[in-house]
Amino acid sequence: MKILHIADTHLGYSAYRKVTEEGINQRELDVYNVFEQFIDYAVKTKPDLIIHAGDLFDSVRPNNRAITFSMKQLIRLSKTGIPFVVIAGNHEHPKLRETGHIFSIFDHVENIYPVYNEKYEKLSLNINNEKTIIHALPQSNNKKEFNEELKKIKPVSNADYNILVAHGSVTGIKVFSMNEFNELFIPIDMLSKDFDYIALGHYHKYTQLTSNAFYPGSTENFTFADAGDKKGFIELELSNKKLKPSFIQLKTRPMIDTKPIKCSNLKLDEIMKKIRETVETIQPQGKTFRITLQNIPLQIYRSIDLHEIRKLSSEAIHYEIKADVIKEEDETKNLGTSKINALVNEFKQFLKKQDIQEKNILLKLGIGYIEKIEARDEGK
Ligand SMILES: [Mn+2]
Incomplete structure (x- = not known):
């Protein structure tokens, strides 16, 4: 199989x-593009089963383009007859049941099996005359119930294959x-060898x-x-209880996190030279990249010619400068002080001083909100 x-x-x-000429966000299209590469591969190679282990969509309310796109691609799959199991x-x-689940759009599409009811479900499929049981555990809002469901999961002894899928x-x-x-x-003990x-x-x-357990x-x-990561999916051959997995790479837009430039002993013109060299090596056209300026004194950072960097990087999809600034009047180091990130930094500094747990989670959430608002202000 x-x-x-x-x-x-x-x-x-x-x-x-x-954005593209049509005003559509380039990264949104990139994400569709890799998914379409995957569907093309599936349609061409005709596997016996496809499993999607969650986060098909980026959000609870994906935009119309995402919904239309996913429907179009999954209908292409549906027509091939290959079962496609997807969990939430x-x-x-x-978070609220009354919101309704986006996966309900797939409920009546043939050969698509969406699992999103916060419960462990067993799907029994006949694949090449072999009984294949998919044990599917979708996302749940209740951690306790999720753990209860986890405990119920057990391979079915009279099945030819037992496959577990969880997020x-x-x-x-x-x-x-x-x-x-x-x-x-x-x-990890739940990931049974059975x-x-x-x-x-x-x-x-x-x-x-x-x-026998993988994250693709x-x-x-x-x-x-x-x-720098390779991105893709797993293709596996299952026969006589033997597993032969291989990673299939998808073509993604290059994202480059450049080697940090150590600035503490450099003069402004030396730093600018290094930045120029870095950007040149990257060849920014169509790429996403980040330049890190390590230990840069504040007064030097303020003199960095951001305009020149912007010009050099004008053909990039996106670039950003991460600066670890040393403040002379303050011995503590601050993270990232580029103009665009000003509010994010304020938030980081604020959070640093607070005596609370789960700072990382709050930080991530907070930055997400700030970026969303800033993007909105920019009319995105
Ligand atoms: Mn995810």
Whole structure:
């Protein structure tokens, strides 16, 4: 049996200010583009089963373009007859039941099996005359109930294949967390060897956890933490209880996090020279990149010719400057002081001084809100 395992496609995601001639956000289109590459691959290679382990959409209310696009692509799949199982992830799962679930649009599409009712479901599929049970555990708003559902999961003994699919951070050896407030935790002991395969979603880096459990990672780069990663999905061959997985790479837009420029012993013109060289090596056209200025004294940072950098990078999809500024009057180092990030920095500094737990989560949430508001102010 041949299976494709994909996750974290985040359809409807958009970022940065770059838009196409039609006024559509470039990164939003990039995300559709990789998904279409995947569907093309599936239609061409005709696997026996496709599993999407959550975060098909980026949000609870994806925009009309994301909905139309996903429908068009999944109908292409549906026509091939390949079963497509998709579980809800934390990004698309509504906090309130009355909001309704975006996955309900797939309820009546043939060969598409959306699982989004906060309950463990067993789907029984006949694949090449073999009984294949998909044990699907979607996102839930109640961590306690989620843990209860987790405990119920058990392979079916008279099935030819038992496949588990879940969305969350596996904990045990290491925590595969995305630092999101609504993420759910799956203890590694739950990943039983008795399953023929365990298809996970949520963690955005391709990872093999155990001999039979995998995260394929996200299909695009969503933050600079992803920069340099290979993005794609898993193709696996299952036969006689043997597993042969391979990673299939998708073509994503280059995202580059450049080597930090150590500024503490450099003069302004030397720093500018290094920036120029860095940008030149990157060849910004059509790319997303970040330049890090390490330990730069505040007075030098203020004299950096941002206008020149903007000109050099004008053909990039997006670029940003991360500056670790040393303030002379203050011994503590501050993070990032570029003009665009001013409010974000204020927030970081504020949070640093507060005596609260879960700072990382608050930081991520807060920055998200600020970026959203700033983007709105910019008429995005
Ligand atoms: Mn995700």
